[in-house]
Amino acid sequence: MREMKLQDLKSKSPTELLAFAEEHAVETEPGDLTVHDGRLWHRVQSSPHVGERSMRRSMYVPYLTDAYQPKSEQSRTPLYHRLGALIRRARARRG
DSSP states (O other): OOEEEHHHHHTOOHHHHHHHOSSOEEEOOTTOOOOOOTTSOOOOOOOSSOGGGGOOOOOOOOOOSSSOOOOOTTSOOOHHHHHHHHHHHHHHHHO
């Protein structure tokens, strides 16, 4: 697997990015924004820091790839959201 800096990816055309879209490491710097398809498996190196400084911020931006399926008040919460809430509560209890 070859590595490429985020700065190098910024200069690629859409066609070049598609050719690159196998498994590759993207090295980011603090404050960089990376956008990727969250359905894909991805590995993230552990932070060398602990506590608040080690936190990564994520923002979920859905995009449609199939027929629109609107949610309602009766829609079930996805399992991964429920599991995440349980994990956060357990961590909060530990302090």
